[in-house]
Amino acid sequence: MANRNPVPPNDAVVFDGVTKSYGPVRAVNGLDLRLARGRTVALLGPNGAGKSTTIGMLLGLVEADSGSVTVFGGAPERAVRDGRIGAMPQSGRLIPGVTVRELVGFVRRSYAAKRGNQPSQATAVPSLDDLLETARITELAGRRANGLSGGQAQRVRFALAVAGAPELIVLDEPTTGLDIESRRGLWTSIRAYAEGGSTVLFSTHYLDEADDYADRIVVVDRGRVIADGTSEQIKQRVPGRTVSFDLDAPAAVTFDSLGGLPGVASTEVRGTRARLHTTDSDATVLALAKAGHVRNLEVTGAGLEEAFLALTSTRDNLTSAGENR
Ligand SMILES: Nc1ncnc2c1ncn2[C@@H]1O[C@H](COP(=O)(O)OP(=O)(O)OP(=O)(O)O)[C@@H](O)[C@H]1O
Numbered sequence: 001m002a003n004r005n006p007v008p009p010n011d012a013v014v015f016d017g018v019t020k021s022y023g024p025v026r027a028v029n030g031l032d033l034r035l036a037r038g039r040t041v042a043l044l045g046p047n048g049a050g051k052s053t054t055i056g057m058l059l060g061l062v063e064a065d066s067g068s069v070t071v072f073g074g075a076p077e078r079a080v081r082d083g084r085i086g087a088m089p090q091s092g093r094l095i096p097g098v099t100v101r102e103l104v105g106f107v108r109r110s111y112a113a114k115r116g117n118q119p120s121q122a123t124a125v126p127s128l129d130d131l132l133e134t135a136r137i138t139e140l141a142g143r144r145a146n147g148l149s150g151g152q153a154q155r156v157r158f159a160l161a162v163a164g165a166p167e168l169i170v171l172d173e174p175t176t177g178l179d180i181e182s183r184r185g186l187w188t189s190i191r192a193y194a195e196g197g198s199t200v201l202f203s204t205h206y207l208d209e210a211d212d213y214a215d216r217i218v219v220v221d222r223g224r225v226i227a228d229g230t231s232e233q234i235k236q237r238v239p240g241r242t243v244s245f246d247l248d249a250p251a252a253v254t255f256d257s258l259g260g261l262p263g264v265a266s267t268e269v270r271g272t273r274a275r276l277h278t279t280d281s282d283a284t285v286l287a288l289a290k291a292g293h294v295r296n297l298e299v300t301g302a303g304l305e306e307a308f309l310a311l312t313s314t315r316d317n318l319t320s321a322g323e324n325r
Pocket residue numbers: 022025026027045046047048049050051052053054
């Protein structure tokens with residue numbers, strides 16, 4: 001497939017007008033996306049939005065119907081063959097009957113042998129000990145690979161993904177089903193690897209991970225990019241603020257009186273804590289101050305979850321929040 005635009009040297013990945021259908025289902029629908037080298041990017045979207053199909057095309061596993069996908073200026077298959085992409089799939093059993101050290105060592109050796117045949121290749125394959133350390137699985141080295149907990153197995157999969165010192169790692173829902181401690185542990189390894197200058201693309205349904213770890217968030221829905229920017233830029237897409245406070249004298253304040261304050265679009269009272277969603281937080285706060293009876297007042301913008309829900313429920317919303325790549 002011919003690439004219609006020249007690829008700027010700073011782009012690791014370019015999707016250019018890409019479509020992919022499965023029978024009548026348009027999984028990816030004219031996707032345009034550029035990923036700059038060295039950044040960590042989260043791919044968010046509701047179920048069936050096209051995230052896995054997009055990742056499949058990036059890894060050369062799924063062929064686009066039209067448009068082009070370019071990785072490091074060439075075909076994805078070539079980047080995979082050269083060990084420049086490391087991938088962590090959503091699932092897949094680890095080989096039974098071998099230890100973690102044997103499994104990771106085998107994959108590492110196969111990359112090292114390939115690099116030996118390509119001395120021009122810039123990135124050296126790490127030592128096995130460094131690799132185990134990076135993935136924080138040194139203490140698991142002697143364990144059977146198929147007898148690990150979910151979190152431990154994901155760390156081994158991560159070691160396999162980075163065994164060839166790839167410049168781009170692609171993680172498809174890496175922490176799904178893991179407890180909070182295992183999620184944090186895996187992210188410690190991913191971040192450490194990213195700090196070495198690699199590009200990271202991950203999909204997730206955990207919005208806090210996108211908020212905490214991504215330099216840039218790309219939201220897809222029905223196979224298209226519907227928002228693209230930093231976490232802050234995405235949050236700003238949802239207008240209005242939330243004004244929260246403790247009611248000093250709950251009996252003296254009624255729902256109706258709160259709802260009648262300037263700017264207030266909706267109200268919620270739980271116990272003595274009130275939350276007002278307002279389109280004019282300055283006017284709302286001034287009116288509350290005049291009325292008195294409030295303590296611990298707080299004004300906050302929408303969280304990423306609220307923004308995500310608002311964006312993905314607005315079906316016609318196809319503009320971009322920013323160009324931060
Ligand atoms: N091999 C396939 N055959 C038929 N339809 C498919 C196939 N793969 C994906 N689809 C459909 O394409 C659409 C996009 O699916 P995809 O798995 O890419 O979305 P997703 O955003 O990764 O979803 P999820 O968050 O649920 O994993 C969905 O409607 C899905 O049912």
